[in-house]
Amino acid sequence: MTWSSFQTGPFSSSGVLGAVVYGPRSRNPHLDRGFPELTVHAVADSADAFTEVWHTDRPIERGTLDGVVHAHDGETLFCAARIDSSDDCAEAVRAAYLTALGLTRTLDHQRIFRMWNFVENINGTNSEGLEVYRDFCRGRARAFHEFGFTDERLPAATGVGALGGGIGFCLLAGRSAHSVTIENSRQVPAYRYPRRYGPSSPSFARATHVAAGSGASIYVSGTASVVGHETLHRGQIAEQCDETLANLEHLLSADNLARHGLRPGRRLEDLRNIKVYVRNRQDLPAVREICAKAFSQAADIAFLNVDLCRSDLLVEIEGIVF
Numbered sequence: 001m002t003w004s005s006f007q008t009g010p011f012s013s014s015g016v017l018g019a020v021v022y023g024p025r026s027r028n029p030h031l032d033r034g035f036p037e038l039t040v041h042a043v044a045d046s047a048d049a050f051t052e053v054w055h056t057d058r059p060i061e062r063g064t065l066d067g068v069v070h071a072h073d074g075e076t077l078f079c080a081a082r083i084d085s086s087d088d089c090a091e092a093v094r095a096a097y098l099t100a101l102g103l104t105r106t107l108d109h110q111r112i113f114r115m116w117n118f119v120e121n122i123n124g125t126n127s128e129g130l131e132v133y134r135d136f137c138r139g140r141a142r143a144f145h146e147f148g149f150t151d152e153r154l155p156a157a158t159g160v161g162a163l164g165g166g167i168g169f170c171l172l173a174g175r176s177a178h179s180v181t182i183e184n185s186r187q188v189p190a191y192r193y194p195r196r197y198g199p200s201s202p203s204f205a206r207a208t209h210v211a212a213g214s215g216a217s218i219y220v221s222g223t224a225s226v227v228g229h230e231t232l233h234r235g236q237i238a239e240q241c242d243e244t245l246a247n248l249e250h251l252l253s254a255d256n257l258a259r260h261g262l263r264p265g266r267r268l269e270d271l272r273n274i275k276v277y278v279r280n281r282q283d284l285p286a287v288r289e290i291c292a293k294a295f296s297q298a299a300d301i302a303f304l305n306v307d308l309c310r311s312d313l314l315v316e317i318e319g320i321v322f
C-alpha cells in the first residue's frame, strides 16, 4: 500500500518510496537521502516550500537510469526525471519519457496511474513560435505512441508551470493492482481536444481508480474551468474556481463513476492531498477562501503560484481519494 503526505519540516527517510520537493530552486533528481527525490522550482519564497512524500510499508529497491531516479516496493514504482531548459523541448521530452516508460517495463510496473509535469516558461514560445506546453505535448504524445499506449491507458496527470529548472516530471505505476481510467462526461477527453489547442492533444486521463488492498484510491488529475474542450469564465477567478469544483464534483459522482463500472460515488469532502495551482498571486486569498469551504478540514491543501497550460486558465486543482 502506498500513500502520500505533505511535509513542511524534516521527515524520516524510512519507508519513503519517493518525494517531490516544491522548493525555491530546482535540483537534478537524486538518491542522496536514500530515496528518489525530485526538486521542482515551484515557490518564490523558501518559507512556502513543502515536500510530498510517498510512503510504503514494504521493502524498497532503488536505482538510477540515464538520470531517471526510481524506487519500487514490488507493488508501486516511483520514477522522477528532469530535462534542461531549451528552446525546443519535444525531442528531449520524448527521450526522457521513453527512458521512464522503459523503466516501467524493465521493472515490471507497467500500469502508470499518475504523472506530474512541471514546465518552465510553459506559456512561452519555442523557436518555431509554438507554445512550450504544446511542444511538450508533442514529445509526450510521441513517447506514449511509440511505446504502444492506447488513449484508454493514459495516466491521470498534472501539467503546470514551474518558476525554473526546465521540465521536471515524475510518475507512479502499479505492478499488479487493477486500475481503471476515468473520464469526465462534462469534459471532452483531453486526448481528443481539437487541433486548435495544439498539434498533439494532451496525453492524460481525468482520473485513475486504483485497487489498494480491500479498498481503492482515486487519483484526480489537475482539473480546471474547462467544459467540453473550452475554457469558461475568462478573467474571472471565483467563477473559474466554482467551475473547477463542479468538474471535480461531477468526476467523482456516482453517475460519472458508474460509466466506468465503478462505485460508490465520492464527494469533494473525500479528496485529500489537494494541490491548488493559481496563476495570479493576487487571486490567492479568494482561492483559499473558496477551497476552505469546498474541501474537508481533514485535507492538506497546498497552494502554488505558477502558470498554467492554457494562458486563459487561472486555477487548477488536483487531489486524491484514499
Ligand code: 3EB
Binding pocket: 117, 157, 158, 159, 160, 190, 202, 203, 204, 221, 222, 223, 224, 226, 309, 310
Ligand atoms: C485541461 O483540462 C487543463 O497536460 O498533463 C490538466 C491536467 C491540464 C493535466 C497535462 C493539463 C494536463 O486541459 C490542463
